[in-house]
Every structure is written in structure tokens, then in C-alpha cells.
Amino acid sequence: MSSVQEAWRRYVSIGALDERLLRPSVYRAWERSHLGGASPRQMRAEQVGAAELELLLADEHHLIEAGRPYMRSLSRAAGTYQHAAMLGDARAIVLDVVGDEQSVNGPESVPGPGSLLDEAACGSNGIGTPLAEGGFTELEGPEHFIGGFHAFTCLGVPLHGPDGEVTGALSVSVRSPAASRRLRDVMVCAAHGIEAELMRLRLERHITELLEANPGDEGGPFERLRQDVVQLSAAARVRLQSAVSLLERRPQDALRLLSQAQTAANAFRQRARFFRELASSEFGPPQPVSLTERVHEMMTLLATEASTRRVEVLTPPQLPPCTVHADPRRLGRALLQLFLDAFDVAEGGGALDVWVEARGGLGEVRLLARPAPGAVGELQERRLAFPLARGLQ
């Protein structure tokens, strides 16, 4: 008998929780389950009513929409093992389940949409425990507080919304510890994918609102930049789905693709955050902002715009650090306008030289736009300056 089985037997027979027999995270989960009133013999079947569930699913449709493709990937990665990928909200209520027929609709199916899986009701589990722990959780067989779950290995991870708030949890339950090992990387990558997707969906809504408020801007820079940002989320999704299809045949290639998918999803999130700031109409108070970093971010964001407009963007090997006192959103907007104006001059084969420098109490971006050879137009210099942040002058 393993130490975990022994711990469970002792708890069931005399109610003692033995810290020495359990991994620390599992011990904490059992303690919370015990204090919450969970029974190790059976789960407390707590289910939201049909009307409430309908409202809940409507409220959470963005999360469900974002999660579906990734849950399908997770399910596919589980292969022929009996399994279920589950999506829960921030309170550990199940929103969606994808898996084999037996696990989803069979006599011993996993809890379906509307089931409450917090630790007080269900003990340690793949949805409630990662939410309570605030991180990735793996529960193997008897590490589940409730005996009925001992046949499963469950992996779970909390999901974060675009502002970093916990918005739900993704989990997969599988009847094979060996299968769970190969699911771990897919699971973490899928969670990053869902978080990126949530950001994309919000970005799409935000830009739609922006365009509705400014009719006639449909083909404008914001719409074009949105398309460029979405490109990265598309790459992340293709790599993840491709990795899943290769897991069985070429596991090493699959792991490489998973890692690239994660990098793409993270790059997307970073770029989407910056883009959202640019598109926002809410301005804030001035604060210290790295002008150099903003210029770098802007050049990354505008890379496709520059290449489609055939503008070569040139910078010194290293731009000097320069921190200014400004509202980051106003600064971002002004910087975007500065670059787009310069692109107008250099479009069609010209070039743009970019400098950042601190001079006379000001941090300054300087763009020198050179028209394409033979094009009508003159060399133009454009500048944007902000006061240097205090203490850095």
C-alpha cells in the first residue's frame, strides 16, 4: 500500500490527517476539503438549477468559446484512454466537458455542466484544487480526497483573464497515470492558448466598439494592426494543434512545437496588451514610462505594417535607455501617429531612421523619414518629446 493510500485509509477510519504521508499541496487540499465538510466516501452532489445554469453559460460564453478548441486538443492528446477535459468557472462550477462517450455520458460519467467542484463539495479535484492553490495541480489516484475518484489522475490549472484575474480552471481527468504525463505539457500550453484567446476575443470586441464609434475607419490603422496581432494567436493555435497530432508519432517534435506554441501565445498576449492600450480611449495620470521600451514595442507592433507598406525601419544597434514622465496611453497614441505619419512619407521603398535620446530635460524620439528613391517628396524629420522622469534627468 502506498503512503497516500495509507493516509486515505487512516483519514477514513479515524479522521486523522497525516502530513508526513502526503505531498504538501495534497495535504493542504485535504485539509481544506476536511474543513469545508467534504466526505471522503461520496461527493456532495451540488448542482446549479437549470435556469441558473442557462444564465451562467450565457455569462461565460466567451470563456467557453475560447476554451473549446483547446479542450478538443486536450481530449485528442489523451488518445484512446478514458478521459474528460473539463472547463470550470472561477467558483469551480463546470461549464463544459469534452471527452470519450463513456466519460461524458456513460454510467460513471464525470460531473457535467452546472456541477460544483469546489473542495468543500468534492474534495481535492482537478478544478477546485488548482483554483484554491492558485497554480498547476496534479492529483494521482488516491491523492483525491473522495474514494470514488481514485481511479483517475487529474491535472488542472487556473485560467487568467486579460487583466490577470482568475477566470476559471482547465482540467483533464484520465484513467492512466502514464497518459497523464504526456498530457501535462499539452495542458499548460492549452491554458496559455485559452488565456491568449480570451485576450483576442476582448480585443475584437474593443476594436468593434472603436470602429462603430468612428465609422469610416474600417480599413484604418487600428483594423490593420488588429489583423497583425491576431496573426500571432493563429500561429500559437496551429502549433498547439499540430503538436497534439504528433504526440503519439513524434513526441520530441511535439514537445518542440508545444514550446513554440507557448512562446507565440505569450508574445501575442504581450502585443495584444500593448495594442489594447493604444486603442483605449481612457487616459490616465502621467507616470514613469520607458520611452525606449515603448519605441521597441511600437516597432514590433508595426513590423507587418512597415513591410506591407515597403518601409525599411532602421535603428542604431542599441537604443539608449530613456524614461519619461507621461501617461503611457497618450504616449503610445502619439508614438503610433508619429510612426504612421513617417510611413506616409517613406511608403513604397523608403526608409525610416529611429533615434531615442535624452536632451535638456526631455526624452525625445526622432524619426527621419526618407522617401523611396525617385519618389516625389522630401526627407522629413519628426519628433516627439516628453519630460524626463524625475530623478532621471
Added chain:
Amino acid sequence: MSFASECRILVADDDMELRGALVDCLLAEGFQVLEAADGEQALKVALEQQPQVVLLDHRMPGILGAEVARQLKQHRLQTRIVLITAAREGAELAAQAGVDAFLRKPFELDSCLNILRESC
């Protein structure tokens, strides 16, 4: 031999990240893959190599994807053209360009592979 190994696909996208992702995936699936990084290159490679399918990004430097598609259609090749775009008016663009299929970014890899299976 799988159907894929007989099938040549041109992936035309200026974005290295997405192009790389698609190329890696299609190679892993056993397809023969050609690449192009802009509209002119896509046109040139498609005319020279006459792949079975072109996966064509719309927003590319030089000639836009929809225009590449229009020009390829004029050559009456046996090549199927799939326009890929994140543009809101993607379906209209695809219809106007007369392409055979259209994928909106971000798309499901399965949707893309299904189109390729039907085309090869």
C-alpha cells in the same frame, strides 16, 4: 504512401511565425511544402511550381493575397487557392477574388487539413 506525400502545398505568408507554424505542421503531416514571403514571390512560385494548393495570406507586402489569387485564376491553373485572413470582410474578399476556400484567422488546424485532404 499517404495522399499527403503526393501533394505539393505553397504556404504564402509574410509573417514568419504563422508561415513557420504551417510549414512545420504540413511537413509533419507528410506534405511537400513550398514557401513564399510576399505576394510577388507567391505568384512566381505558384506559376513555376504549380502546387495542388496555395494557402495564401491576404495582408502581404507588394501584392495583396486576393490580387495574387485573381492573377492566378487568370492563368487557369489546376491549383486550388485558399485565402487566409483576419480581415472582417474576409468572406467578401474571398468571394471577389474567386478563391476555392477561405479561412479566418485564427483557424482550426483541422479545417485547414480537411481542405487539403479534399484538394489532394
